[in-house]
Amino acid sequence: MKNAIITGATKGMGRAVAIAFAKQGINLAICSRNEQDLFNFKREIQKMAPEIMVITLVADCSKRDEVIKFASFTEKNMGFVDIIVNNVGMFKPAFILEDSDDSFQKQMDTNLMPAYELYRFFGKRMVSVGKGHIFNICSVAALDPIAEAGVYSVTKYALLGLNKVMKLEMQGRGVKVTAIIPGSTLTDSWRDVEVDKNKMVLPEDIASAIVNIYNMSEGANVDQMIIKPVSGQL
Template sequence: MKNALITGSTKGMGRAISISFANEGLNVAICSRNEQELLKFKDELQSINPSIKVFAQVADGSKKAELLKFAAGAQQELGFIDVVVNSLGMFAPGSILDESESDFEKQLNTNLMPTYELYRYFGKAMIAARKGHFFNICSVASLNPFPQAGTYGVTKYALLGLTKVMRLEMQEHGVKVTAIIPGSTLTDSWKDAVVDKDTMVLPEDIASAIINIYRMSPGANVDEMIIKPAPGQI
């Protein structure tokens, strides 16, 4: 049985992706800062597919030490990690000139650092096995920055750049790397806004895309997939 590790696991896209991999029959490793929320989701995943293992560990993925402890625990509990989904992220509106001194570091440690560190942690094992798949959840801000969210755009540009480097380093070793580039997606970032869900991408759409890419033959890789709302960006 194969194993998938998902960051940002209990909310939004990460939650939907975790459910999709459980339905697909993969063991899943999930983390959250909130222990009660994490354990409740673990039980939900086990009820969705009683045949899989669910490794759940309390961790703040934006803190390197906690992130790597989660990665090590998942590997020890489940074995070789076949799929890593980097879905941890945060959106913080604001101008670079007006933001607080901590904003840059916080967004860097949430939107970019976890992908870099998990790549370094799992990459060599995947090379040795000549298999594996990294999915990095980027953003349309990776392609075109938002003037009202400067640092977010910077970190997402960097994430897409990292993804391209990862792909170049991995492609000769049989390891796949895919950038998922969503537009306006109905996650907690929109919880205070009044929006029509029928005008937005849903987390389940992102999960469906990832599962279908995962199912492709060993010789096929989707480099990048852009998924935008049908009526256009909100």
């Protein structure tokens, strides 16, 4: 059986991806800051796919030590990790000139650092066996920055840049790297906004894309996939 590690997996896109991989019979290592959410989600997955292993750890992925702890915990309990889904992230609407003093570091530590550290942790092992797939969930803000979410745009630019470097470094080594670039997607970022879900990308759309990309032939790699609402960005 294959093993996948997913950061921030109890809500939104991470949750949808975890469910989609569970239905594929793929073992899961998932983390969240909320212990009860993890417990409930693990139980839900096990009812749905009793044949797979699900391991959980409470972790704040904005803290490097906790990211490394989650990675070590996963390797110890699962062994080789076939799939990394760098999903954890935060969105903070603010102009850079009006933003709080800690916003830049907090968003860099949440939107970029975990992907970098998990790549460093698992990448050499993937290279040694010549297989693996890394998915980095970016944002259309990495392509078209949003002034009203300045730091967020910068960190997503950085994540897409990291994805491109990963791709070049892994090219020819049997390891695939894919940037998923969602537009307006119905996640907790929109919880205080009244929206029409029929005019948005759904987390299940992102999960479907990731599973289909993962299931492509050994010789195919999707460098990046952009998924936007059919009627345009909200």
